[in-house]
Amino acid sequence: MNAIVTVIGGGYGGSALAKALEADAEAGVEVVLVDPKDAFVHAAGALRALVRPEWAPNVFFPYDRLLARGRVVRDRAASVDARGVTLASGERVDADYVVVATGSAYPYPAKFDTDSSAEALARLRATHEELAGADHVLISGAGPVGLELAGEVRAVWPDKRITLVDPGAALLPGFAPELREDLARQLEELKVEVRLGVTLAGEPPAGPGRAGTFTVGTSDGGALTADIWFRAHGGGVNGGFLAAELAAALTPHGQLRVDDRLRVEGQERVYAIGDVTALEEAKMAGYAMRHAEVVAANVLAQVRGEEPGTTYAPSPVPSVLLPLGPLGGVGQFPSPDGPLVLPAATVSEYKGGDLFTGRFAELFGTGAGTGEA
Numbered sequence: 001m002n003a004i005v006t007v008i009g010g011g012y013g014g015s016a017l018a019k020a021l022e023a024d025a026e027a028g029v030e031v032v033l034v035d036p037k038d039a040f041v042h043a044a045g046a047l048r049a050l051v052r053p054e055w056a057p058n059v060f061f062p063y064d065r066l067l068a069r070g071r072v073v074r075d076r077a078a079s080v081d082a083r084g085v086t087l088a089s090g091e092r093v094d095a096d097y098v099v100v101a102t103g104s105a106y107p108y109p110a111k112f113d114t115d116s117s118a119e120a121l122a123r124l125r126a127t128h129e130e131l132a133g134a135d136h137v138l139i140s141g142a143g144p145v146g147l148e149l150a151g152e153v154r155a156v157w158p159d160k161r162i163t164l165v166d167p168g169a170a171l172l173p174g175f176a177p178e179l180r181e182d183l184a185r186q187l188e189e190l191k192v193e194v195r196l197g198v199t200l201a202g203e204p205p206a207g208p209g210r211a212g213t214f215t216v217g218t219s220d221g222g223a224l225t226a227d228i229w230f231r232a233h234g235g236g237v238n239g240g241f242l243a244a245e246l247a248a249a250l251t252p253h254g255q256l257r258v259d260d261r262l263r264v265e266g267q268e269r270v271y272a273i274g275d276v277t278a279l280e281e282a283k284m285a286g287y288a289m290r291h292a293e294v295v296a297a298n299v300l301a302q303v304r305g306e307e308p309g310t311t312y313a314p315s316p317v318p319s320v321l322l323p324l325g326p327l328g329g330v331g332q333f334p335s336p337d338g339p340l341v342l343p344a345a346t347v348s349e350y351k352g353g354d355l356f357t358g359r360f361a362e363l364f365g366t367g368a369g370t371g372e373a
Protein backbone atom coordinates (compact mmCIF):
# COMPACT_ATOMS: atom_id res chain seq x y z
CA MET A 1 0.00 0.00 0.00
CA ASN A 2 1.29 3.45 -0.89
CA ALA A 3 2.30 5.83 1.89
CA ILE A 4 0.01 8.87 1.93
CA VAL A 5 1.66 12.25 2.42
CA THR A 6 -0.74 15.12 3.02
CA VAL A 7 0.66 18.60 2.50
CA ILE A 8 -1.38 21.40 4.06
CA GLY A 9 -0.80 24.52 1.97
CA GLY A 10 0.03 24.90 -1.71
CA GLY A 11 2.35 27.89 -1.55
CA TYR A 12 6.03 27.97 -2.45
CA GLY A 13 7.14 25.24 -0.07
CA GLY A 14 4.04 23.05 -0.26
CA SER A 15 3.86 22.96 -4.05
CA ALA A 16 7.59 22.31 -4.44
CA LEU A 17 7.40 19.51 -1.86
CA ALA A 18 4.41 17.84 -3.50
CA LYS A 19 6.19 17.89 -6.86
CA ALA A 20 9.44 16.54 -5.36
CA LEU A 21 7.68 13.66 -3.62
CA GLU A 22 6.00 12.62 -6.85
CA ALA A 23 9.27 12.79 -8.77
CA ASP A 24 10.45 9.59 -7.05
CA ALA A 25 8.14 7.16 -8.83
CA GLU A 26 9.66 4.12 -7.11
CA ALA A 27 8.89 5.37 -3.60
CA GLY A 28 5.19 4.59 -3.89
CA VAL A 29 4.09 7.86 -2.32
CA GLU A 30 0.55 9.17 -2.77
CA VAL A 31 0.50 12.95 -2.41
CA VAL A 32 -2.55 14.93 -1.32
CA LEU A 33 -2.12 18.71 -1.47
CA VAL A 34 -4.72 20.75 0.41
CA ASP A 35 -5.26 24.44 -0.37
CA PRO A 36 -8.38 26.63 -0.56
CA LYS A 37 -7.16 28.69 -3.53
CA ASP A 38 -8.08 27.94 -7.13
CA ALA A 39 -4.48 28.64 -8.22
CA PHE A 40 -1.00 29.02 -6.83
CA VAL A 41 -0.24 32.70 -6.25
CA HIS A 42 3.30 33.80 -7.09
CA ALA A 43 3.37 36.50 -4.42
CA ALA A 44 6.80 37.72 -5.48
CA GLY A 45 5.15 39.07 -8.63
CA ALA A 46 2.18 40.73 -6.93
CA LEU A 47 3.70 44.21 -6.77
CA ARG A 48 4.52 44.25 -10.47
CA ALA A 49 1.05 42.89 -11.15
CA LEU A 50 -0.33 45.99 -9.41
CA VAL A 51 1.52 48.46 -11.62
CA ARG A 52 1.20 46.41 -14.83
CA PRO A 53 -2.30 44.90 -14.86
CA GLU A 54 -1.79 43.46 -18.36
CA TRP A 55 0.97 41.31 -16.85
CA ALA A 56 -0.94 40.43 -13.68
CA PRO A 57 -2.35 37.05 -14.86
CA ASN A 58 1.21 35.73 -14.86
CA VAL A 59 1.26 35.46 -11.05
CA PHE A 60 -1.51 32.83 -10.98
CA PHE A 61 -0.75 29.20 -11.82
CA PRO A 62 -3.55 26.61 -11.79
CA TYR A 63 -2.84 23.47 -9.79
CA ASP A 64 -4.28 21.06 -12.35
CA ARG A 65 -0.92 20.21 -13.94
CA LEU A 66 1.21 20.23 -10.78
CA LEU A 67 0.75 16.54 -9.90
CA ALA A 68 0.67 13.59 -12.27
CA ARG A 69 -0.58 10.96 -9.79
CA GLY A 70 -1.51 12.79 -6.62
CA ARG A 71 -4.51 15.02 -6.06
CA VAL A 72 -5.13 18.61 -5.09
CA VAL A 73 -8.05 19.16 -2.71
CA ARG A 74 -9.47 22.66 -2.82
CA ASP A 75 -10.60 23.13 0.76
CA ARG A 76 -9.49 24.76 3.99
CA ALA A 77 -7.98 22.83 6.90
CA ALA A 78 -10.22 22.89 9.96
CA SER A 79 -8.12 20.60 12.17
CA VAL A 80 -4.69 19.10 11.51
CA ASP A 81 -3.34 16.28 13.65
CA ALA A 82 -0.56 13.72 13.40
CA ARG A 83 -2.74 11.33 11.40
CA GLY A 84 -4.22 13.69 8.83
CA VAL A 85 -6.53 16.65 8.39
CA THR A 86 -10.22 17.34 8.81
CA LEU A 87 -11.35 19.85 6.19
CA ALA A 88 -13.84 22.68 6.50
CA SER A 89 -16.22 20.68 4.30
CA GLY A 90 -16.15 17.87 6.86
CA GLU A 91 -14.09 15.56 4.67
CA ARG A 92 -11.33 13.65 6.44
CA VAL A 93 -7.98 13.02 4.73
CA ASP A 94 -5.95 10.44 6.62
CA ALA A 95 -2.20 10.38 6.14
CA ASP A 96 0.93 8.48 7.05
CA TYR A 97 2.93 11.74 6.93
CA VAL A 98 1.68 15.29 7.44
CA VAL A 99 3.46 18.47 6.34
CA VAL A 100 2.25 21.86 7.56
CA ALA A 101 3.07 24.45 4.88
CA THR A 102 0.39 27.04 5.48
CA GLY A 103 2.53 30.15 5.04
CA SER A 104 1.64 33.57 6.32
CA ALA A 105 -0.67 36.49 5.70
CA TYR A 106 0.55 39.93 4.65
CA PRO A 107 -1.22 43.19 3.76
CA TYR A 108 -2.49 43.64 0.21
CA PRO A 109 -1.14 44.05 -2.47
CA ALA A 110 1.83 41.87 -1.50
CA LYS A 111 -0.65 39.09 -0.71
CA PHE A 112 -4.35 38.63 -1.39
CA ASP A 113 -7.20 37.95 1.03
CA THR A 114 -9.27 35.99 -1.47
CA ASP A 115 -9.06 32.38 -2.66
CA SER A 116 -10.30 33.32 -6.14
CA SER A 117 -7.75 34.34 -8.78
CA ALA A 118 -10.51 36.13 -10.71
CA GLU A 119 -11.37 38.23 -7.65
CA ALA A 120 -7.69 38.97 -7.02
CA LEU A 121 -7.21 40.11 -10.62
CA ALA A 122 -10.27 42.34 -10.45
CA ARG A 123 -9.02 43.94 -7.25
CA LEU A 124 -5.55 44.50 -8.71
CA ARG A 125 -7.03 46.25 -11.74
CA ALA A 126 -9.24 48.44 -9.58
CA THR A 127 -6.32 49.41 -7.33
CA HIS A 128 -4.19 50.12 -10.40
CA GLU A 129 -6.77 52.67 -11.55
CA GLU A 130 -6.71 54.33 -8.13
CA LEU A 131 -2.91 54.39 -8.11
CA ALA A 132 -2.63 55.69 -11.67
CA GLY A 133 -4.52 58.86 -10.75
CA ALA A 134 -2.49 59.62 -7.60
CA ASP A 135 0.31 62.19 -7.68
CA HIS A 136 1.86 61.36 -4.29
CA VAL A 137 2.19 57.76 -3.08
CA LEU A 138 2.87 57.10 0.62
CA ILE A 139 4.22 53.69 1.65
CA SER A 140 4.24 52.80 5.34
CA GLY A 141 7.10 50.37 5.87
CA ALA A 142 10.56 50.42 4.27
CA GLY A 143 11.41 46.75 4.50
CA PRO A 144 11.85 44.62 1.38
CA VAL A 145 8.16 44.82 0.41
CA GLY A 146 7.91 48.58 0.77
CA LEU A 147 11.17 49.12 -1.08
CA GLU A 148 10.16 46.82 -3.91
CA LEU A 149 6.76 48.49 -4.20
CA ALA A 150 8.45 51.89 -4.49
CA GLY A 151 10.69 50.58 -7.26
CA GLU A 152 7.78 49.08 -9.20
CA VAL A 153 5.76 52.29 -8.96
CA ARG A 154 8.70 54.35 -10.14
CA ALA A 155 9.37 52.05 -13.10
CA VAL A 156 5.88 52.74 -14.47
CA TRP A 157 5.34 56.33 -13.32
CA PRO A 158 8.57 58.37 -13.46
CA ASP A 159 6.89 61.58 -12.26
CA LYS A 160 4.95 60.44 -9.19
CA ARG A 161 6.17 61.55 -5.80
CA ILE A 162 6.93 58.52 -3.61
CA THR A 163 7.54 58.67 0.14
CA LEU A 164 8.56 55.76 2.36
CA VAL A 165 8.26 56.02 6.15
CA ASP A 166 9.65 53.51 8.62
CA PRO A 167 10.29 53.53 12.38
CA GLY A 168 13.72 51.91 11.94
CA ALA A 169 16.97 53.83 12.02
CA ALA A 170 18.40 52.17 8.90
CA LEU A 171 17.34 50.38 5.74
CA LEU A 172 17.90 46.61 5.70
CA PRO A 173 19.86 46.41 8.95
CA GLY A 174 21.94 43.25 9.21
CA PHE A 175 22.98 43.31 5.58
CA ALA A 176 26.42 44.26 4.27
CA PRO A 177 27.29 47.98 4.35
CA GLU A 178 28.05 47.90 0.61
CA LEU A 179 24.53 46.65 -0.12
CA ARG A 180 22.94 49.33 2.03
CA GLU A 181 25.05 52.06 0.44
CA ASP A 182 24.08 50.87 -3.03
CA LEU A 183 20.43 50.75 -2.00
CA ALA A 184 20.53 54.34 -0.72
CA ARG A 185 22.21 55.48 -3.93
CA GLN A 186 19.61 53.79 -6.14
CA LEU A 187 16.71 55.18 -4.12
CA GLU A 188 18.17 58.67 -4.47
CA GLU A 189 18.50 58.20 -8.23
CA LEU A 190 14.89 57.02 -8.37
CA LYS A 191 13.84 60.11 -6.38
CA VAL A 192 12.20 58.04 -3.67
CA GLU A 193 12.00 60.00 -0.43
CA VAL A 194 12.86 57.86 2.60
CA ARG A 195 11.99 59.07 6.10
CA LEU A 196 13.49 56.80 8.76
CA GLY A 197 12.63 56.90 12.44
CA VAL A 198 9.12 58.03 11.51
CA THR A 199 5.70 56.46 12.00
CA LEU A 200 2.26 57.68 11.01
CA ALA A 201 0.19 59.10 13.85
CA GLY A 202 -2.78 57.14 12.56
CA GLU A 203 -4.09 55.41 9.49
CA PRO A 204 -5.17 57.70 6.64
CA PRO A 205 -8.96 57.89 6.34
CA ALA A 206 -9.11 56.02 3.05
CA GLY A 207 -8.09 52.40 3.30
CA PRO A 208 -4.81 51.16 1.81
CA GLY A 209 -4.87 51.30 -1.98
CA ARG A 210 -7.79 53.73 -2.09
CA ALA A 211 -7.27 57.12 -3.72
CA GLY A 212 -8.23 60.28 -1.86
CA THR A 213 -6.00 63.17 -0.82
CA PHE A 214 -5.30 63.18 2.92
CA THR A 215 -2.98 64.68 5.51
CA VAL A 216 -1.68 62.52 8.34
CA GLY A 217 0.50 63.46 11.30
CA THR A 218 3.88 61.85 11.84
CA SER A 219 5.74 60.84 14.98
CA ASP A 220 8.37 63.56 14.49
CA GLY A 221 5.73 66.27 14.85
CA GLY A 222 5.32 66.84 11.14
CA ALA A 223 2.63 65.88 8.67
CA LEU A 224 2.41 64.20 5.28
CA THR A 225 -0.08 64.93 2.53
CA ALA A 226 -0.52 62.24 -0.11
CA ASP A 227 -3.13 60.90 -2.52
CA ILE A 228 -2.91 57.15 -1.84
CA TRP A 229 -1.12 54.93 0.67
CA PHE A 230 -0.09 51.31 1.11
CA ARG A 231 0.80 49.32 4.21
CA ALA A 232 4.02 47.33 3.82
CA HIS A 233 4.38 45.85 7.30
CA GLY A 234 2.50 43.54 9.61
CA GLY A 235 0.91 40.22 8.81
CA GLY A 236 1.27 36.95 10.63
CA VAL A 237 1.36 33.17 10.42
CA ASN A 238 -1.64 31.29 9.06
CA GLY A 239 -2.64 29.04 11.95
CA GLY A 240 -5.37 28.32 14.46
CA PHE A 241 -6.23 24.91 12.99
CA LEU A 242 -3.77 22.62 14.78
CA ALA A 243 -5.04 19.88 17.07
CA ALA A 244 -3.72 19.88 20.65
CA GLU A 245 -0.90 17.41 19.98
CA LEU A 246 0.59 19.74 17.33
CA ALA A 247 -0.39 23.02 18.96
CA ALA A 248 1.89 22.08 21.86
CA ALA A 249 4.83 22.85 19.56
CA LEU A 250 3.69 26.41 18.85
CA THR A 251 5.71 29.42 19.97
CA PRO A 252 3.97 32.50 21.42
CA HIS A 253 4.18 33.98 17.90
CA GLY A 254 2.22 31.07 16.45
CA GLN A 255 5.10 29.36 14.67
CA LEU A 256 5.97 25.68 14.94
CA ARG A 257 9.18 24.56 16.60
CA VAL A 258 11.02 22.07 14.42
CA ASP A 259 14.17 19.99 14.74
CA ASP A 260 17.06 20.02 12.28
CA ARG A 261 15.15 17.54 10.04
CA LEU A 262 12.22 20.00 10.02
CA ARG A 263 10.03 17.61 12.01
CA VAL A 264 7.57 19.29 14.33
CA GLU A 265 8.77 19.12 17.91
CA GLY A 266 7.67 15.86 19.52
CA GLN A 267 6.57 14.25 16.25
CA GLU A 268 8.11 11.56 14.06
CA ARG A 269 5.96 11.89 10.96
CA VAL A 270 4.82 15.50 11.03
CA TYR A 271 6.94 18.15 9.36
CA ALA A 272 6.65 21.91 8.86
CA ILE A 273 8.14 24.12 6.17
CA GLY A 274 8.13 27.76 5.16
CA ASP A 275 6.85 30.75 7.11
CA VAL A 276 5.12 28.64 9.75
CA THR A 277 8.46 27.35 11.09
CA ALA A 278 10.11 28.93 14.13
CA LEU A 279 13.48 29.22 12.41
CA GLU A 280 15.76 32.21 12.87
CA GLU A 281 15.70 33.42 9.29
CA ALA A 282 13.69 35.76 7.09
CA LYS A 283 10.44 34.39 5.75
CA MET A 284 11.26 34.06 2.07
CA ALA A 285 10.06 31.88 -0.79
CA GLY A 286 13.60 30.66 -1.46
CA TYR A 287 13.97 29.32 2.07
CA ALA A 288 10.58 27.59 1.91
CA MET A 289 11.64 25.81 -1.26
CA ARG A 290 14.88 24.68 0.37
CA HIS A 291 12.83 23.36 3.29
CA ALA A 292 10.80 21.40 0.74
CA GLU A 293 13.94 19.68 -0.57
CA VAL A 294 14.95 18.66 2.95
CA VAL A 295 11.52 17.32 3.90
CA ALA A 296 11.13 15.46 0.60
CA ALA A 297 14.42 13.66 1.24
CA ASN A 298 13.47 12.81 4.83
CA VAL A 299 9.94 11.60 4.09
CA LEU A 300 11.16 9.42 1.22
CA ALA A 301 13.83 7.99 3.50
CA GLN A 302 11.21 7.08 6.09
CA VAL A 303 8.98 5.53 3.43
CA ARG A 304 11.94 3.30 2.47
CA GLY A 305 12.33 2.29 6.12
CA GLU A 306 15.41 4.44 6.71
CA GLU A 307 16.16 7.10 9.27
CA PRO A 308 15.61 10.67 8.01
CA GLY A 309 19.12 12.09 7.79
CA THR A 310 18.89 15.30 5.76
CA THR A 311 19.31 18.35 7.97
CA TYR A 312 18.64 22.06 7.61
CA ALA A 313 20.27 24.98 9.36
CA PRO A 314 19.56 28.66 8.69
CA SER A 315 22.51 30.53 7.22
CA PRO A 316 24.19 33.03 9.55
CA VAL A 317 24.48 35.33 6.50
CA PRO A 318 21.08 36.65 5.40
CA SER A 319 20.10 36.47 1.74
CA VAL A 320 18.01 38.82 -0.34
CA LEU A 321 17.17 39.49 -3.97
CA LEU A 322 15.33 42.81 -3.89
CA PRO A 323 14.39 44.29 -7.27
CA LEU A 324 13.75 48.01 -7.61
CA GLY A 325 11.80 47.68 -10.81
CA PRO A 326 12.88 45.44 -13.71
CA LEU A 327 16.38 46.92 -14.00
CA GLY A 328 17.45 47.96 -10.50
CA GLY A 329 17.82 46.36 -7.10
CA VAL A 330 20.20 44.92 -4.54
CA GLY A 331 21.12 41.40 -3.55
CA GLN A 332 23.20 39.40 -1.11
CA PHE A 333 24.09 35.71 -0.87
CA PRO A 334 26.27 33.77 1.57
CA SER A 335 29.71 32.75 0.32
CA PRO A 336 32.76 31.08 1.89
CA ASP A 337 34.26 34.54 2.28
CA GLY A 338 31.19 36.13 3.86
CA PRO A 339 28.35 38.12 2.30
CA LEU A 340 28.47 38.32 -1.49
CA VAL A 341 26.84 41.58 -2.57
CA LEU A 342 25.26 41.56 -6.03
CA PRO A 343 25.05 44.55 -8.38
CA ALA A 344 21.76 45.74 -9.84
CA ALA A 345 22.46 44.11 -13.21
CA THR A 346 22.80 40.69 -11.55
CA VAL A 347 19.63 41.18 -9.50
CA SER A 348 17.80 42.07 -12.70
CA GLU A 349 19.18 39.04 -14.51
CA TYR A 350 18.30 36.60 -11.72
CA LYS A 351 14.97 38.01 -10.56
CA GLY A 352 13.98 41.53 -11.55
CA GLY A 353 13.50 40.82 -15.24
CA ASP A 354 10.75 38.20 -14.96
CA LEU A 355 10.41 37.73 -11.17
CA PHE A 356 10.99 33.98 -11.60
CA THR A 357 7.74 33.47 -13.53
CA GLY A 358 9.58 31.14 -15.90
CA ARG A 359 10.64 28.90 -13.02
CA PHE A 360 7.07 28.52 -11.80
CA ALA A 361 5.71 27.98 -15.28
CA GLU A 362 8.00 24.96 -15.39
CA LEU A 363 6.95 23.76 -11.93
CA PHE A 364 3.25 23.99 -12.76
CA GLY A 365 3.53 22.76 -16.33
CA THR A 366 2.23 25.93 -17.98
CA GLY A 367 3.61 28.30 -20.59
CA ALA A 368 3.13 31.17 -18.15
CA GLY A 369 0.56 32.05 -15.49
CA THR A 370 -3.08 32.30 -16.49
CA GLY A 371 -2.23 35.05 -19.00
CA GLU A 372 0.30 36.09 -21.57
CA ALA A 373 3.99 36.40 -20.75
